[in-house]
Amino acid sequence: MTLNDLRSAPVRTRYAPSPTGPQHIGGIRSALFGWLYARRHGGQFILRIEDTDQKRTVPGAVELIQESFDWLGIDIDEGPREGGEYGPYVQSDRLELYQSWAKRLVAQGHAYKCFATAEELSEMRALGRGYDRRYRDIPDWQAAELEAQGKSYVIRFKMPQSGVTVGADMIRGQVEFDNTQLQDAVILKSDGYPTYHLAHIVDDYHMRISHVTRAVEWLPSFPLHLSIWEALGWEKPQFAHLPVMLNPNGKGKLSKRRQQFAESGRSVPVLAREFMEAGYLPEAVINFLINIGWNFGDDREVFSLNEAIERFDLKDVNPANSAYPIKKLDWLNSQYMQRADVDKLARRLKPVLESAGYRVDEERLRQVVPLLQVRLKTLRDAAPMAGFFFADWSTFEAPPHQILIQRKMTVDGARMVLSRSLPTLEDLEDFSAAAQHAAMTRLAKDLGLKNGQVFGTLRAAVTGQRVSPPTFETMEILGRDESLRRIKLALESLALATN
């Protein structure tokens, strides 16, 4: 390849998951890095489904994978749903391709048929050295005979038995492997399906993948893959073995199993859809993910996908695995909540409130959102904080006394505050929050109470909650009639209180 070819060769990266179930956030992050690199270079991002293990394939998983990417806004250029000129993009639809290349490797002496039975294999394993290459050098006539007898076989790749394989990794530089450590891996199984080792190479080549991005667990088989590329006589792509995320406590690879961690006592989201269910914004999740193993470069923590694209480079990815910093997502999400456009946030809040059982009026929601933005960590926090706006007002009941009578207040004090508030609010020409605030501040002074004592008592009366959006803004939205009605309700309730 000439320098010019290198310049013009488009960057094509791919994410190649097995359709074994819902998407793990670790896989998403790997995909994201490949996607970012493709976008940075104006290239393409391909989704390829690696379903060569029939036993593990689960129906519907492909749709789940696509949903995850849709939600996050990671667009796919070529894939099972999008199509593309290098399809099909599902490996089980490409079986003949793998088989013909496997045959070719056998014909050229780079691979061989291995007739070892499961029993033989497990005996060898018990000896501790793995497959001993016993069929590597049997004469052709013997292989033909075994095959004629109907013995089943796999095709194994002949690894060089000496020397060193040196691989170039974009993230950590040169990596060396002693060839004598490697076994003759199976590349075509007895059921005619290829293993990952063969399939991904055949596909990456035919799909013109320019940069192979995948998790570090593939590093040990890197020399195998390099040897296969070599044997096939194909120009190799570049490789980047991405670090993985560890559990929040730093122990072990982040597991798909929902688990709890002692420090927080709560289980952390690890599946793509769990982030959605937990009320995180996709932009925040993306930002969060990009910041693990890569950073923006000038101390910025909050940035958009487009801003990240401009700066992203696989070479800058930190080679070290990292503990899953899930606590940072709460902060990041709240940053996005604060900066969000009101209409947009309202649209996202609506279904969350509805699923909490509220009937949501959009106009009212837009009024409420600005009060919420600075207070929410996740979308789900909206329900306990502001659900009362969307409940049936006619069924509102005064809260229990322990809520109505806040700290540093007495029954009489609360009664006083509420009864004096009534006429004050009633007489207000303008029921805006600002006007209320001014009037109530005066009242507090008259009563010799702190603002907090007065405002808090009103808050409890009007919202039924100890914690709520600001009192006067809340009353402005509820309206004067409803606010006064609630205050009267609270007074009636307090009338029965004895102190």
Place this chain on the structure above:
RNA sequence: GGCCCCUUCGUCUAGCGGCCUAGGAUGCCACCCUUUCAAGGUGGAGACACGGGUUCGAGUCCCGUAGGGGCUACCA
């Protein structure tokens, strides 16, 4: 066990031989602001795993050790 990778505040990270008395973020603590909860502001505690080299000079390069992670399937 063998092989491979990794190692900076609790955590995510900046640092690519002198700009580092190691910067940012989060989390934590304190104070300020304040109408609850938040948000915001200010400040604080908090790290170069260890040991050898190389060099005038090492967080930065090399080698060991330790620790962590991964691979070692007819799974990917």
